[in-house]
Amino acid sequence: MTAQDLVRLKSGIPGMDEMMEGGFPFPSTILVAGGAGTGKTTMALQFLAKGAQEGEQGLFFTTLSEPTQWMLRYVSRFGFIEKEYFGKQIKYIDLGPFLTENNQPGRILEHIEEQIAEHMPQRIVIDPLTVVGEMISGSYRTFLYDLTTRLKNWQAVSLLTGEVLPGQMYPVELSYVVDTLVLLSTDLSPEGTRRKYLEILKMRGTNHATGKNLVDLSARGFVVQVGLR
Amino acid sequence: MTDKGNAGANDFVRIKSGIPGLDQMMEGGFPFPSTILVAGSAGTGKTTFGLQFLMQGARDGEQGLYFTTLSEPTQWMMRFASRLEFINKDFLGKEVKYVELGNYLRDEKDPRKIIDFMEEHITEVMPQRIVIDPITVVEELIGGNYRTFLYELATRLKNWQAVSVLTGEVLPDQPYPVQVSYITDTVILLSYGLSPEGGRRKYLEILKMRGTGHATGRHLFDVSRNGVSVQAGLR
Amino acid sequence: MHRVLTIQNVVLKLRQALPQIQGARKVLVTAPPQLINHVSLYIVCAPIHTGAGKVLFLSVDRPNQSIARLLDRHCNGGPQVLFGNPEMDSPPTGDVSCVTGLFAPKLMVDALGQLSDGPEARSSMVVGNLSALGFYNSNDRVKEFLHRIDDKLREQVITRVVLVSDKTSGYILSLARDFAEKEVDLSG
Numbered sequence: 334m335t336a337q338d339l340v341r342l343k344s345g346i347p348g349m350d351e352m353m354e355g356g357f358p359f360p361s362t363i364l365v366a367g368g369a370g371t372g373k374t375t376m377a378l379q380f381l382a383k384g385a386q387e388g389e390q391g392l393f394f395t396t397l398s399e400p401t402q403w404m405l406r407y408v409s410r411f412g413f414i415e416k417e418y419f420g421k422q423i424k425y426i427d428l429g430p431f432l433t434e435n436n437q438p439g440r441i442l443e444h445i446e447e448q449i450a451e452h453m454p455q456r457i458v459i460d461p462l463t464v465v466g467e468m469i470s471g472s473y474r475t476f477l478y479d480l481t482t483r484l485k486n487w488q489a490v491s492l493l494t495g496e497v498l499p500g501q502m503y504p505v506e507l508s509y510v511v512d513t514l515v516l517l518s519t520d521l522s523p524e525g526t527r528r529k530y531l532e533i534l535k536m537r538g539t540n541h542a543t544g545k546n547l548v549d550l551s552a553r554g555f556v557v558q559v560g561l562r
Numbered sequence: 563m564t565d566k567g568n569a570g571a572n573d574f575v576r577i578k579s580g581i582p583g584l585d586q587m588m589e590g591g592f593p594f595p596s597t598i599l600v601a602g603s604a605g606t607g608k609t610t611f612g613l614q615f616l617m618q619g620a621r622d623g624e625q626g627l628y629f630t631t632l633s634e635p636t637q638w639m640m641r642f643a644s645r646l647e648f649i650n651k652d653f654l655g656k657e658v659k660y661v662e663l664g665n666y667l668r669d670e671k672d673p674r675k676i677i678d679f680m681e682e683h684i685t686e687v688m689p690q691r692i693v694i695d696p697i698t699v700v701e702e703l704i705g706g707n708y709r710t711f712l713y714e715l716a717t718r719l720k721n722w723q724a725v726s727v728l729t730g731e732v733l734p735d736q737p738y739p740v741q742v743s744y745i746t747d748t749v750i751l752l753s754y755g756l757s758p759e760g761g762r763r764k765y766l767e768i769l770k771m772r773g774t775g776h777a778t779g780r781h782l783f784d785v786s787r788n789g790v791s792v793q794a795g796l797r
Numbered sequence: 798m799h800r801v802l803t804i805q806n807v808v809l810k811l812r813q814a815l816p817q818i819q820g821a822r823k824v825l826v827t828a829p830p831q832l833i834n835h836v837s838l839y840i841v842c843a844p845i846h847t848g849a850g851k852v853l854f855l856s857v858d859r860p861n862q863s864i865a866r867l868l869d870r871h872c873n874g875g876p877q878v879l880f881g882n883p884e885m886d887s888p889p890t891g892d893v894s895c896v897t898g899l900f901a902p903k904l905m906v907d908a909l910g911q912l913s914d915g916p917e918a919r920s921s922m923v924v925g926n927l928s929a930l931g932f933y934n935s936n937d938r939v940k941e942f943l944h945r946i947d948d949k950l951r952e953q954v955i956t957r958v959v960l961v962s963d964k965t966s967g968y969i970l971s972l973a974r975d976f977a978e979k980e981v982d983l984s985g
Contacts, residue, residue, distance in 0.1 A: 336645045336787065337931040337966050340830040358642070359831065388803035389831055450866045453804075455831045474702045475668075482633045482664070486860045488834050502734050508604040509696060509731045510632060512642065532762070535605030538645035540787050544761035637858035637933070644932040651935045 339538055342455065342490050345383025346376060348557030352533055352542035357513065359455070360488045361537070362481055366495040366503040367517030371529060372550045373494040376517070377458040378408060379554045380492055385415070385422035389455040392448060396464050398429025411554050424452055428459075432468040438476040441469065442483055449487050457484070457491040463504055464496070474506050481510040503534070512537040518545070531557055574773065577690070577725055580618025581611065583792030587768060587777035588748075592725050594690070596772075597745065599697075601730035601738035602752030606764055607785035608729040610646060611752075612693035613658075614789050615727055617648050619691040620657035627689040629680060631699040633664025648789045659687050663694075667703040673711035676704070677718055684722055692726040698739055699731070709741065716745035738769070747772040752783060766792050804835050807983050811839055814981045819845040822950065822957050825977035827970070829984050830928075830963035834859065836983065837925030837961045838867055841893060846921040846957075853922045853955065854895040857929045864895055907945070922946070922955045927962035928969050936968055943976045 341356030350356050357363060365373050381391035395404070404425060409416055419425060426448055431441050449457065462480075466473035484491045493511070495504040508514055514534040522528050530545040547558040576591035585591045592598060602608050616626035630639060639660070643649055654660070661683050663676075670676055684692070701708040719726055728746060730739040734754070743749045749769040757763045766783040768776045782793040807828060818824050818840070828836040841854050856864055924946075930939050949955045960973050964984060974980065 336647055336649075337928075339641070339645065340963065340965055342831070387831075388806070390804070446866070450863070450870050453835060453867070453871075478633070478664075478699075478702070479668075485634045485638045486863045488859070488863075503604065505731075505733050506702075509699065514604050534762075538642035538787070544756070544759075635858075635860050637860075637929075641858070641929075641932045651933060651938075654933060 342389070343383050343387065345379045345381075345386075346555050346557060348546070348559045349531070351559065352546070352557070353536055354539050354541070357490045358536075358538055359490050360485075361490055361512040362484055362510070363490065363492045363513040363515060364495055364503070364507045364511040365492060365515045365517065366497050366507075368497050368499070368519070371517035371519055372548070372555055373517060374460055375411070375550065376555050377460050377492055377494055378411070381423045381456055381458055382415070382418065384456040385418040389422070390452055391423045391456040392452055392454045392458070393423055393425050394428050394445065394448075394457070394459045395425070396428050396432060396459070396461060396468075398427055398433075411552060424448075424454075432465065436469045438469050438471055438479065441465075442476075442479055445480070446483055446487075449489070454489050457489045458494075459491070460494040462493045462495055462507070477506055478510060481507075508535075517548075531555075577624070578618050578622065580614045580616075581790055581792060583781075583794040584766070586794060587781070587792065588771055589774050589776070592748070593773065594725055595720075595723050596747040597719050597726045597728065598748040598750060599728050599730055599738065599742050599746040600750045600752065601732050601742075603732055603734045603736075603754070605785075606752035606754060607783065607790040608731070608752060609695055610785060610790050612695050612727050612729055613643055613646060614648055616658045616691055616693060617650065617653065620650065620653040624657075624690040625687060626658045626691040626693070627683060627687050628658060628660050629663050629683075629692070629694045630660070631663050631667060631694070631696060631703075633662060633668065636660055636662065645787055646789060647787055659683075659689075664699075667700060671704045671707060673704065673707045673714050676700075676711065677714050681718060684724075690724050692722065692724045693729070694726065695729040696731045697728040697742055712741055712745050719745070743770075748774075753780070804832055807832050807836065808839060810983050811836060811981075814983075815843060815845055817979060817981060818959060821979040823976060823978045824957075824959045825973045825980045826959060826961045827964055827980065827982045827984050828961060830965060832983075833926050833961060833963055834867070837923060838864075838871060840959055840961065841923050841925075842868065842871070851920050852893045853920045854893055854925065855922065856895055856925045857927065858933070859925065861895065868893065868895075920955050922949075922958040924958065924960045927960050927973060928964075928966040931966040931969050939969055940972060943972055947976070 339358040341354065342359045343356045344350055365376055367373050381393055384391045428441065431444055465476065469476055493507065495507055497503060503514060503516055513536045516532045516534055518530045519527055529548045529550050531548045532545045533541045533543070549556045549558060574593035576589065577594050578591050579585055600608050600611050612628065616628060619626045640654065644651065663680070666679055667676065700711060704711060728742060730742055732738060738749060738751055748771045751767045751769050752764065753767070754762050754764045764783040764785050765780040767780045768778065784791045784793060818826065826836060826840065837856070841852055846852050930942065946958055950958065960977065962970065962973055964970055
């Protein structure tokens with residue numbers, strides 16, 4: 334008896350859907366983890382842009398309190414995203430004020446859920462998630478646990494980004510609560526150029542490609558070089 | 563309860579693990595009763611291992627009980643589990659029962675009360691196979707009482723007359739959760755490495771197994787929607 | 798360039814199709830999978846259930862809290878919504894009674910059937926996300942589920958049923974098509 338297919342949403346990252354039976358399971362939670370400059374925010378935006386193209390609603394929660402102007406400027410550098418999407422198919426929500434004035438985890442989670450109930454998005458991004466640790470009172474791990482639990486009570490593909498500390502492969506406090514774990518990494522080639530990689534370390538319910546794949550990160554956005562390592 | 567198969571060299575009753583290639587590494591199966599720690603980092607196949615183990619039991623006429631320490635709704639877990647080709651949906655909710663521990667652990671920090679809660683379900687369901695997945699989350703949620711929890715669990719496990727599989731989430735460079743290993747008879751480690759072509763290979767190793775002659779060293783371990791399996795003889 | 802189906806497009810089509818839905822006893826509404834929630838809720842809250850005492854919403858795998866919040870937010874403070882589960886002793890009564898469940902769809906129908914006590918309180922039923930049943934139940938169980946709904950219709954415990962489904966499960970889709978008298982296709 335073959336298993337019933339999961340509903341999947343296209344990632345928006347060329348080369349990636351083929352690595353995961355056609356797309357991210359819908360609904361599911363994803364952690365995109367990587368060090369600085371590995372392309373996490375770009376990937377997250379590309380993911381939301383794809384959703385907008387497909388007629389889906391997206392929510393972008395930022396924790397770093399970057400003003401909308403900054404975000405629009407960042408986004409307009411990339412060809413893949415239309416400025417017109419912002420405010421409509423992609424709603425930009427700044428969690429910064431919530432985190433600084435009101436650091437009660439319960440209230441932050443409540444606010445996030447209110448936004449989800451209001452807009453009924455198919456795609457959600459929280460970027461970056463790991464900085465929240467310093468900003469809330471109480472246990473960070475419990476907050477993450479609660480956040481992922483709540484996200485799993487809604488029907489969306491939630492993409493969370495996490496900073497990886499040197500010497501760490503991925504943030505262990507999130508790895509077991511998410512359904513999908515994507516690692517972004519870099520190294521220096523023998524010629525001295527910086528190479529970037531994407532690896533799907535885990536994806537529930539999916540036969541996914543394993544191992545590191547070279548990625549190209551440019552003004553066109555994030556592209557997986559299929560078949561190259 | 564059906565015939566449990568051949569008694570091993572030490573006259574243990576053994577039950578089939580449900581993992582192809584594994585039983586021959588351990589004199590025919592897991593001793594009954596006993597506890598096993600299956601430790602590994604993200605994506606090494608721990609949850610699939612646990613489900614496969616329970617499905618084998620269901621096919622053999624045994625009752626299984628799956629405790630999750632994540633507080634995800636049953637449907638979230640089951641939807642993904644249904645993708646594993648060895649899952650028989652008719653067993654779900656019956657021969658394989660599912661209990662969410664996560665919500666309980668959020669509010670209850672007293673180790674004895676937690677184990678009492680688990681025991682209520684065990685008494686009601688009377689399983690021959692139990693999975694607690696992952697046990698390492700308990701430490702995060704109850705903090706300082708974790709040690710007491712493990713010792714209490716060790717004592718009660720002996721009374722439960724079941725084969726219990728505890729899964730442990732570890733970072734890739736960590737060997738296994740040492741505290742948990744003190745209370746289990748068997749420790750199995752799932753790990754990964756890079757193949758020469760740059761792909762990810764997964765491995766299974768039996769680190770210890772009380773009272774059983776077992777194969778040692780890393781063996782190639784396959785993880786997919788078809789389930790997990792040990793590639794016998796390959797390293 | 799493929800047509801993009803936004804929720805606005807789909808709701809427009811749905812609004813136009815409401816008279817057809819209201820007029821039939823057994824309706825199948827097919828929608829894109831990303832919009833199943835929206836479509837189900839819209840149908841539950843739409844003013845098409847006159848003539849029935851209440852709406853019984855059988856939400857296959859959507860958690861109660863999120864459904865409650867969505868109905869509260871998007872149904873203009875309309876129907877009073879109460880929840881229960883198939884093992885409950887005294888089922889909730891309200892304008893919209895909602896049950897979520899996985900492994901025992903037949904039981905869910907029975908539980909909902911109990912909510913209608915007497916001809917004055919005859920109910921309209923909406924099943925949200927029918928295809929999701931396939932994750933948790935064998936084909937036989939899904940078949941029995943639809944037979945049970947037929948029983949309730951015959952007993953006049955429920956007056957009308959609307960099944961909302963996507964097209965991801967070919968088998969469930971064909972069962973639903975055999976069951977329904979009318980199909981409204983919103984999947985473009």
